[in-house]
Amino acid sequence: MSVAATHSTHSISYQDLYQRWEQGNWKATELDFSEDRNGWAVLSDLQRRSALWMYSMFFYGEDAVTDGLSPYIDAAPTEEQKYFLATQQVDEARHSVFFHRFFKEVIGAGDSISTGLAFTEQYLNWGYRGVFDRLELMADELRRDRSLPKFAQAITLYHMVVEGTLAQPGQHFIEDFFNKEGTMPGFSAGMENVSRDEQRHIGFGVKVLSELLAESEECKAAVVETLREVMPYSLAVFTPPGWDREYTRSFGFELEDIFAFGLRLVKSRWRAAGYPIEEMPPNVFPFDPDQPEEEAAACQIKLLEAGVLGEPNGAPGASAEVQEIFFGLVANSADKDAANGQPMTVQWRFEDADPWHITIDNGSSRAEPGLTPSADLTLDTTWSEWVDISMRGHDARRAMLRRKLKPHGSMRQLMRMRKIWPPRRSPVV
Numbered sequence: 001m002s003v004a005a006t007h008s009t010h011s012i013s014y015q016d017l018y019q020r021w022e023q024g025n026w027k028a029t030e031l032d033f034s035e036d037r038n039g040w041a042v043l044s045d046l047q048r049r050s051a052l053w054m055y056s057m058f059f060y061g062e063d064a065v066t067d068g069l070s071p072y073i074d075a076a077p078t079e080e081q082k083y084f085l086a087t088q089q090v091d092e093a094r095h096s097v098f099f100h101r102f103f104k105e106v107i108g109a110g111d112s113i114s115t116g117l118a119f120t121e122q123y124l125n126w127g128y129r130g131v132f133d134r135l136e137l138m139a140d141e142l143r144r145d146r147s148l149p150k151f152a153q154a155i156t157l158y159h160m161v162v163e164g165t166l167a168q169p170g171q172h173f174i175e176d177f178f179n180k181e182g183t184m185p186g187f188s189a190g191m192e193n194v195s196r197d198e199q200r201h202i203g204f205g206v207k208v209l210s211e212l213l214a215e216s217e218e219c220k221a222a223v224v225e226t227l228r229e230v231m232p233y234s235l236a237v238f239t240p241p242g243w244d245r246e247y248t249r250s251f252g253f254e255l256e257d258i259f260a261f262g263l264r265l266v267k268s269r270w271r272a273a274g275y276p277i278e279e280m281p282p283n284v285f286p287f288d289p290d291q292p293e294e295e296a297a298a299c300q301i302k303l304l305e306a307g308v309l310g311e312p313n314g315a316p317g318a319s320a321e322v323q324e325i326f327f328g329l330v331a332n333s334a335d336k337d338a339a340n341g342q343p344m345t346v347q348w349r350f351e352d353a354d355p356w357h358i359t360i361d362n363g364s365s366r367a368e369p370g371l372t373p374s375a376d377l378t379l380d381t382t383w384s385e386w387v388d389i390s391m392r393g394h395d396a397r398r399a400m401l402r403r404k405l406k407p408h409g410s411m412r413q414l415m416r417m418r419k420i421w422p423p424r425r426s427p428v429v
């Protein structure tokens with residue numbers, strides 16, 4: 001689906017969505033993979049490794065979403081939504097059968113679905129596991145709590161994050177390569193059907209959220225909570241093994257392309273759901289919504305490579321460039337209204353990295369390197385401690401008790417800082 005097409009999804013009726021399902025039915029068992037085996041054999045070693053990495057995420061993911069959708073059917077408030085979700089569950093099972101057939105018949109891995117799934121596990125990274133563990137937990141939560149805010153959280157995670165932000169960009173780039181090459185006709189035909197189904201699922205998710213968010217501030221707050229919680233993981237899903245950038249280049253695209261594509265989708269989907277990201281509280285998405293997507297994508301990848309975002313590496317990089325991107329984001333995510341019209345300057349002094357400060361004044365914020373003589377609040381800490389607090393939701397108060405974070409300034413200034421940068425709920429348990 002083009003980005004423009006996603007704008008109109010909220011005007012589609014549930015009946016239309018159901019009808020599209022009937023019209024779009026296809027058979028995973030009838031795809032012909034005989035030519036694909038040759039197509040697989042002529043790939044380079046690196047392309048095969050890369051394909052195993054990407055396809056494993058799809059196969060494992062399709063199985064997980066099949067297993068986890070039934071509580072959504074129970075919790076959906078209307079019959080039309082329940083019926084659509086029932087059709088979606090059938091789709092997800094069919095997608096899983098399609099990927100299993102490909103693994104078994106083309107790759108030669110996994111006689112049964114369960115051995116195929118066990119084979120994929122070696123390719124699933126930290127970010128991927130974080131997202132899918134949360135999805136499983138969400139299904140359990142929804143079984144116990146069928147409230148609308150919980151339903152909004154579940155649709156956010158499943159339809160907006162997993163299907164809309166992770167699966168769709170992945171599908172787009174994989175499909176593109178094999179459509180051009182023409183060497184995997186069975187796979188290409190199956191992926192085209194999977195993509196069409198997923199567009200319908202995402203359209204449904206956007207529609208449900210547009211209805212829930214239009215009538216409930218509580219649902220908006222619930223959605224924000226889920227996005228904040230899952231963001232550290234979802235950003236890291238496309239981290240290639242060993243940070244080898246050839247994993248995407250061997251299929252003709254850069255990681256920056258996939259991130260920029262995903263960012264465009266995120267912006268248009270939330271706009272279509274009636275809750276544009278510009279209207280969300282700060283510190284939900286770690287990028288500046290006004291920045292061109294290519295630039296924002298490049299910044300995110302630099303932070304991921306440095307270990308500032310994504311999987312903790314114990315010693316996040318603190319180059320001048322990384323610090324500039326990081327403090328730019330911190331300044332951008334400040335809730336300037338919470339400063340109550342009074343200027344405030346916060347100074348960070350790191351044992352192991354250069355100092356920076358941020359000034360909030362008159363509705364704007366500015367991050368600068370170095371020391372300032374006029375700080376209202378000074379924080380003495382280490383770079384990795386602060387990265388964990390600001391990006392991974394570690395508890396700042398605990399760090400203070402452990403003397404890992406030493407603030408200098410009045411209690412009032414400390415309280416102001418907490419309002420300007422509300423703590424990110426810890427996703428790490």
Ligand SMILES: [Fe+2]
Pocket residue numbers: 062065091092095198
């Ligand atoms: Fe699917």
Ligand SMILES: [Fe+2]
Pocket residue numbers: 065092163197198201
């Ligand atoms: Fe789906």
